Structure formats: C-alpha cells, structure tokens
Amino acid sequence: MTRPKFPLIATVLTITSLSPVAAQNGLRDIPDTAVEAQLAAFQLIEGAKINLYASEPAVSSPTHMNWDSKGRLWVLNSPLYPHIQPGQEEKDSLVILEDTDGNGVADKHTVFADNLHIPTAVLPGDGGAYVANSVEVLFLRDNDGDGKADERRVILSGFGTEDTHHLLHTFRWGPEGMLWMNQSIYIHTHLETPYGVRRLLGGGMWHYRPETRRAEVFMKGLVNPWGHAFDTWGQSFMTDGAGGQGIHFVFPRSVFMTSPGATRILSGLNPGQPKHCGLEFLTGRHIPDALQDALAAPDFRGNRINLFQLSDKGSAYTSTQIDDLVSSRHGAFRPIDVKMGPDGAIYVADWYNPIIQHGEVDFRDPRRDHTHGRIWRITFEGRDLVKKPDIGNATEPELIQHFNAPEGWTRNAAAVELRSRNAESVEAALKSASAPAGVAPDLFALRKVWASQTIQRFVPDEAVALLSSDNHKIRAAALRAMYYHAAEIPEALAVAEKAVAAPHPQVRLWAVSVLAQLDSPDTVEIALRALDGIEADEFLDFAVWSICREHADRWKPAVTTGNPFSGPRQLLYAVRALNEAIGVDAILAALESGELSTDQDIAQIADWLSKVGSAADLERLFAFALREGTAPAQQHTVLAVLDSAAKLRKLQPTGDTARLTRFLQSPDPGTFASAASLAGLWKLEAARENLETAFLDAPKDTARARAALDGLIALGGPATATLFDKTAADQAAPFLLRSLAVIGRTRMNPKAGATLALPVLAEAPNGTDPHGIYDAFLATKQGPDALAAALAEATLPQPIALVGMNKAQSAATRPEALVAALQKAGDIQPMKTSLSPEEMEAVMKQVAENGDAKRGEAIYRRAALQCVVCHAIGGAGGVIGPDLVSIGASAPVDYLVDSLLEPSKKIKEGYHTALVTLKNGDAFAGAIAREDANEIVVRDAAGQENRLPKTEIAGQQISPESLMPPGLTASLREDEFIHLVRFLAELGKDGPYKTPTNRFMRQWQALMPHPSTRDRIGHYGSKIFTEDVPDYQWTPLYATVAGALPIAELPEVEGRGKNRLGVLRTFLDVKSAGPMKVKLTGKLSGLQLFLDDEEITLPGEGSETELVLEWNEPGKRKLTLVGVKDQGLDSISLELLEDATKAGLVELRDF
Secondary structure, three states, rough: OOOOOOOOHHHHHOOOOOOOHHHHHHHHHOOHHHHHHHHEEEEEOOOOEEEEEEEEOOOOOEEEEEOOOOOOOOEEEOOOOOOOOOOOOOEEEEEEEEEEOOOOOOOEEEEEEEEEEEEEEEEEOEEEEEEEEEOEEEEEOOOOOOOOOEEEEEEEEEOOOOOOOOOOOEEOOOOOOOEEEEEEOOOOOOEEEOEEEEEOOOOOEEEOOOOOEEEEEEEEOOOOOOOEEEEEOOOOOEEEEOOOOOOOOOOOOOOEEOOOOOOOOOOOOOOOOOOOOOOOEEEOOOOHHHHHEEEEEEEOOOEEEEEEEEEEOOOOEEEEEEEEEEEEOOOOOOEEEEEOOOOOEEEEOOOOOOOOOOOOOOOOOOOOOOOOOEEEEEEEEEOOOOOOOOOOOOOOHHHHHHHHOOOOOHHHHHHHHHHOHHHHHHHHHHOOOOOOOOOOOOHHHHHHHHHHHHHOOOHHHHHHHHOOOOOOHHHHHHHHHHOOOHHHOHHHHHHHHHOOOOOOHHHHHHHHHHHHOHOOOOOOHHHHHOOOOOOOHHHHHHHHHHHHOOOHHHHHHHOOOOOOOOHHHHHHHHHHHOOOOOOHHHHHHHHHHOOOOOOOHHHHHHHHHHOOHHHHHHHHHHHHHHHHOOHHHHHHHHHHHHHHHHHHHHOOOOOOOHHHHHHHHOOOHHHHHHHHHHHHOOOOOOHHHHHHHHOOOOOHHEEEHHHHHHHHHEEEEEEEEHHHHHHOOOOOHHHHHHHHHHHHHHHHHHHHHHHHHOOOHHOOHHHHHOOOOOHHHHHOOOHHHHHHHHHHOOOOOHHHHHHHHHHHHOOOOOOOOOOOOOHHHOOOOOOOOOOOOHHHHHHHHHHHHHHHHHHHHHHHHOOOOOOOHHHOOOOEEOOOOOOOOHHHHHHHHHHHHHHHHHHOOOOOOOOOOOEEEEEEEOOOEEEEEEOOOOEEEEEOOOOOOEEHHHEEEEEEEEOOOOOOOOOOOOOHHHHHHHHHHHHHHHHOOOOOOOOOOOEEEOOOOOOOOOHHHHHHHHHHHHHHOOOOOOOOEEEEEOEEEEEEEEEEOOEEEEOOOOEEEEEEEEEEOOOOOEEEEEEEEHHHHEEEEEOEEEEEEEOOOOOOEEOOOOEEEOEEEEEEEEEEEEOOOOEEEEEEEEHHHHOEEEEEEOO
C-alpha cells in the first residue's frame, strides 16, 4: 500500500465549511490596535510601570528618535517602509514631540519636515537636525521660526543604494563631539571628503565631524547594526538587528561578521542571544540601583527589551543577560529604539507592526501596518523623577557642572549644547572649572578633555596627565581621546610605548590603537610588546594582529636581513599575521634549536608553513616530528598540517616519505588519522597493510576505520578496489563495514559503487543512512547519475528511499534524475508543496486550535528531520540556517508553513546557499565559513566543513535553492505537522518557548553505543566515560528551549547488568580559579556527575541540587553526566548560577 507523502494536504482539501470572510480574517490575523490592548499585554520588570507618551497620528511607523537640549523628542516616521510604491509621494516625516505640562504625556507635536524618503536616523544639534534620508545625510533647519524646516542641505552623499533598510542609521553624538553613524551589510559607500574618498563596502560604523567634514571608518562588519551606545568612560558598544551575538564591544579597526574580505573577525559578547535594534545605558537617580549602567537592547522580534550587565574581562568585557525590562504578549509591539529622557524615565519607540520581515514577506502584504506607532514611557514606583535641566539657558560654567550629573542624558545634552557656544568662552570656563565634592577629579578631568574636543580646543597634555590615574578606565579613555589626534601629538609615540606595558589589558589595547594612527617605523615593534607578560584575549590580540598587517611595509624589508623584533616569538607572530613566507629560516632555526618549543609555538609554526612554506620547509617540519623526543601532541600537530598542505597545495616534504609509516602504529586517533590520509596522498604502498587492517577492524574502532578508508581511497589502485568489492559483497560482514566499503568504492568509481550499494541500502536500519552511503554518491559528479541508473529496475524500502530523496533535494546540484529514481524505487507519491489561500487558512486554523507546542518541540528534535543540525535556538544547534530563537514572535504562521513546504520560496537574507564547483565536477553547497588566499571552507547542511583548494575551483555562485529540501516534512502525519508549526509559532513569545535568561548548559555531546562499555564499566566504573577513549564516538545533543535534555533522546549505552545508560559531556572555559555554583536538575538517585575525572558527590534523593564546583586553575574543563535511563529519570538540566558568569569566571565553550 502506498502511503500519501503528505496527508495534511489531502485533509485540508476536504475543509469546505470556511466562508470567504472567515478565511480572509484568519489570513490577516491582525492584533487589536487599541492602546488598551497593548497596555494589558505588557509585563514589566519589578517596580516598573509604563504609560503612553505619544501615538498616531503624530507617530506612525517610527524608525528612530533622539532628544534635543530643550527636552523635546524628535521622531522619524516612515509609513512608506519597506518601499515607495509607483506614484506614491515621499511623505515620511520628522516630528517634534513635547510634554509642556510635565505629566509624562506629549501634548504638542510639530511636523518639522514631511517630504522624506524612508528616513532612518535623526540627531538634533547645531541649530537644526541631521537626518539620514535614504542614501544621503541632510541638515534641516527652521530659519523663520514657524516650526517647519525651510533649509535643507545635503551634508554627505555617496552611500550605497542597494537596500531600503540596510542604510545609514543610528546617529548619536559622541563624548568627543563627533556625529557617529552606522551602516549595514549590503551598502557600498564611497564617501568624498576634503581628506579623500573614504570607503566602507559593508556593515560598519563611521564618525564624522561636521565642522571639518572629516569622516572616518571606526570599525567594520555586523549585518544590520542598529544600536550604538557609549558607556560612562566613552567606550563603544553595538547591537546587530540580524546577527544574534548580543552586545558587541568595538574599537578602532575591529572587524566582525560579514565584513567583505575579512580574514579574521571578532565575536559578540552574548553568542546565541536575540537580534537587537537600538541600545542605551540606563543611568540616573530615577533608575533603581540594581539596574544602574545596565544596557537596554530592544528585541523587536521577541516583543521585548532585554537587559544586560557588563563586567570587565581582560581588554574587553563580559555581558550577562538579566530579566527583561519589558515584554509583551501583543504581537505588534516592536521596540526598535530606546532612549533615556530628560526626566530620568526610559522612552521606547514602538514601530508597531505585526509584520517585520523585510524581504521574506511580500512588500505589499496587507498585514503590514503603515498607520500606527507608539512612544512608551517607563518609570519606577517609589522613585522621584528628575527635574528637567534648563540646558538651553545655562551659562558655560553651569553647562560644565552638568558634566557631574548622575544622568547620562544631562551630561550628553550639556556637551552638545557647548557646540553652539563661543569656543573661547567655553575654553575659559573649562580652565577654571574644578570637580565638586563627591566627584572623582580624574573623571571630571576626562569629561573636560571631551569638552575641549567638542569645541576643537583639544589640549594633549591634559589627556596625557590622565594616564597617571589609578583607574584603568580613565587611562583607556584618555588614550581613546588621543587616538583621534594622534598624528598631531609629538609625544604620542612615547606615550603609547609606555602604555603598551600597562598592567591592564584595555589600556594596552588603546595604546596599540594610538600606534596604528602614527607614521613611525617602530609602531609594530612597540605594539608587539602589548602581548608580553599577560594572557592576551582575542580583542587585544586582534588589535596587535591588525597593526602588524596595516603597517607591514615598515617591518617587512628588515626581515630579509634579520629579526627586527625582540625575539623569534615576536617575529613568528608578525609573519603569521601577514601570512607570507618571510623569515622562514629564522623561525625554523628557532624551532630546531628549541628556542620555540611550546605546543602553541609548534602549532603556529606548522599552521603557517602549511599555507606558505616550500617543500623544503615542510621537510624540516617533518624532520622535527620524526626527531627523538618530540612530544606526541606536537607530532600530531605537524602531521595534521602536512595533510592540509598535501590536500590544498599539492605539496609534500622533499625527503623519504616512507618514514611516515611509523605513525600508523600510533594509538592516538588524531595522529593515526593524519598519517593515514598522508599515506594515501603520498601514494605509500608500504602503508597498505596497516590501512587495510585498520579498515577491516571497523566494528571495534570506527573512527580509525574511517581514517583508514580515506587513506585507502587516496592510495587507490586495483588492490584497493578489490578490497572494497569483496567486503561490500560479503553478506556475513557487519553492516557498518559493508557500508564503508560501498562508500570507498563509490568514491573511486561511482558506477561500481552503485551496483554494490543497493543491497546494502535495503538492509539499512530504521530507514536511516547512518554511515553516509547517499552522501558518497552526492559528493561526486558522476555519482547521482550512476545511482539513478542502478535504481532503474530496482526497489527500495520506502523509508530509506525517502532519506535519499531528502538528501538529494538538498544537494548542491539538485539531481532531479536521482530524485525521480528514488521516488519510483520507494513507491513514493509526489508531494504537493504549495497551498491555495483556502488550504493555507485551514492549516492556520488547525495550528491555532489543535497545535501542541510541547509535542511540536519533540518533533522538531527528531534526528530524521535534522532541524537541529541546521538551526540553533538561542545559540544551541546548527549554524547553517537562521537562529530560530524568536521566529514565532517575528513571523506569521503562513510564512512558517510556506518555509516548511517551499524552503526556497523565501530565503532569509544572509542565508543564501553558496555553490562551489571544482574542476573535476564535484560540487559543494552550503555557507562560506571562511576564506583565504589558499582555500574556501564550505559548511554543508550537516555542519561538515569542506576545505576546497582555490586552485581546484572552477566556479562559485549563489544558488537560488535552499539547503533545506522541500520534502523534509513529508514523513510527518497531519497532526505532527500541525504541532511542529505551533512550536515554531510559539518561539520567542511570552511563555515556555521564550528562551530563558538562565545560563543553562545547552550544547552537549552524547556517547554513542559501543560494544565495550559493559566490560569497561565493570573494570573502571563510570569514570571510564571521563577519559578520551579513542574508539568512543560522541554526537552533538542540544538542550530544549527550557534548558533540559530529554533522557529518551540519549543513545542507549550498555551498563552493568540490565542497566541502560545515557552519557553526556560538555565543556567550560574557566577564566580564573575559584568556586562556582551550579544547579543540577533531574532524579538525583540515578545520576553521576564528574568534573574532569573526579566524581562530585550528589544527594541520594531529590530532583535538584545546588553544588559548588572548585576550579583549581583556568583552562578548559569537562563535565560528564551519567544517568540510568530506566529508573524514572525523565530529563536533566545543568545551570550555571549567576554569580560566576556575571563575574566572567566561566564561559560556555563550543566543541
């Protein structure tokens, strides 16, 4: 009997009772637009209350807002968004809102300009306002006093026109008096300035001084960075509306994801967090003490505003998410900007729209709201509001004293007001001003330095004096102030040279940034000293790496005659940063003499030479690995990079390669794998016997057998083909070994492999392809046609045929002939992948009325669907597709249904598939993980990284097809599909499917079954699972949205007697020694917990316990959990409690 491929379609076609009106109403699904409905849906942090400050018609689709020094709120409205329609007028507007009676509600609004085109930023100042109006920056001013702009000047142009929302945005005055602005990923800017053309060909941030028209790029990268805020000390932090790494600490020349041509990028401080739009520090007397200096970041997809708290860590910070400031059950609440107000309250711009997708949902979808918009005001019970300061009428000395206000709004407004005052008067007032009682003199002095920059009367000596402060934040801020003027300060080099040796890493980072501005031959030599005597984090290391590259012409010539730096380790760092073959003899001599001898030294030398070294250089490296006394870990390192050189550059050592065979006896799995691969690549017949023995021993050590398989395939020849043929045809051989033999034969000759494959596939357990037979055919040019031909008159069990169809439909080249052959062989009916409006309405109705999100999550987590392989939720899961952390709060249900049935119909921006074709015809599809001069690394749908030599690449293009196959959900019953959609529709909404702020361990590895576990437990106990046993295989496993791991999903591992175990492990990166609290939840009587190889004593009963773990030293630590599956243990969770993560003691670590 043939089962319907998608029974849901058959069901919805029978639903005829819905009237056209009901269908239309369900399709629109518009939330209640009443203000009262929104107010009832808010949930606020303890002690907070919210009121409406302004709404339509004064506010409609607000995109940005900022205050002026009079305490008036300037708001941009863009009902045109997302694009102007043919014949439509440019009627977007800039309005000024005022609360004239001080009751917290705007009672006056003035339309300052109403002829704008999708404006995205406004910044009052200099007697008017700066506005980002599509592709240009305007300055608008009211000269006749009627409240409406009558002067309109283009201040800057040359910004790209590629998109309507990846434009220029996020205007803010900096503490030094410059206008800061961001741009997004698709924009290519060529900006003409009096100082030359400045270019930014993707996302990034600018600073611009209107008086001189000087514009410079400050940082690069991020997808859609609609948030920037300065902390008390003038450091910059950003958010990304399409990234997912929370708060980003940025500094000069820092580079983040998606920056075009970037060879190295930095990460955000909160991997796996929602996407954010807007950013503001909460300051002032009205804000509760517990929230002082917290960062408010609107999660517009999740209808909430997240809060983060920063702590110092090295040269940068850690960022810890705390309770949300506000969240809403109302689906149209879209907070896109947040600002502190002059009264100490928090103001929120609510774009108000049930539809937020830019490209995924039709521009003219009738559910897009173009008329509503709100500004909300959040205050705190029992705390006095701040009296609005009279900034405009204050004298210069009074303005300077406002620098001491606890409110960031007041300090910033006073600084901006100084721009409009007489510079000489301000300068005189600055000279005579002193810090009042209770204000740190060095902080007040720093703010005076910023004020002098604002009026362009900067005195370098005043900044230099601050470098003697006891506060490292002051010292770092002083260097940042000098950074903008460094080339004009004679003593800048000497100052920076002293600061690179400062005790605090952040001071060193800013010293390196100052050096990068200087035209001195010694900048790199001095910058390298910043790495001495401390463990540099990625941010400081990036700054030094960057200057090595940017100033390469100052030190490269000296390398030809010797080492221009203080030692070989500094030279190694510089040449690795440049990635060129210079200084090779000096580095290898230091390696051979033992001057460079640590594991890190060896790894860096080997990696560098694998990319740029000659065959003779590789010979010296190989000789080092063979040398008596070289540590096994270092031997492994060298072999691994020799393997890379052979694959990517077709290069091998010049000496006798037969010396490699000694490493085929190594018990270390990594060393053996590299040696096996090299044996094949180097065509070492002497290695054949060792490789064949390891291959045939697959049931005992699968990892070693797979490594031998790769070596045998590369070795090739008739003997290899015969081995694969005999093994695959041997029906007495284990299924695993036969599968590997089919894979090997297919890689050598797809036609021969296809004949062998069919009987093996017919025996596949549970309708799965556990060893990747289909993948072997799809990885070669001739493979799909060869398998299709073999299937012409054959049949396959439907489940395994369906697996093949799904894999083929997500393959790089979409082999239609193979899809059709598998469909016929499995007797699978074709699937209808699109729904009529009536059918879609029926599905949406079932989702709303019958969908069960709990059951849907279990379906989402099924291995056969592979959802978790491609998609993360809150950072836990794959990285090929978008993170789904708030997809339910941001996407309408019909969009979710469409995405499941027709994945290629609407592909999320930034997630299009790259298709790379090799000269031999093989094709690889996926995301470009990274790229350099030698290779492109493509991450496929399974998360596997494929390293492709550029010399072998025939072509590269963006595929119109999604990696998600259109039939992936075809195996689901109607009710299962409905439950899956309901689960997705709940993600990010208030309730159990909004990712909690708790720091649960979400990324785990589960031990796969192995025949030796029962015996090994008998000898060693459960402690055996803490050891790195070479033949144990671990598979990724991710926690649920709530942070738990369902025990039923764990592979069953044989224990003592009849016990069946689940074995998990995860890793932590411990930054400093000390105690840390964790909370373990689960039936404790059935659990064992190990820290590294030491068992932690657990209570004998109960369902949860808090434990204190002792970290004796920093570094990578492993936690292993062993649970008995048949003793009432349903789920496990492990939570890092707040104190340790907030202090930056522990970070979750990727595997």
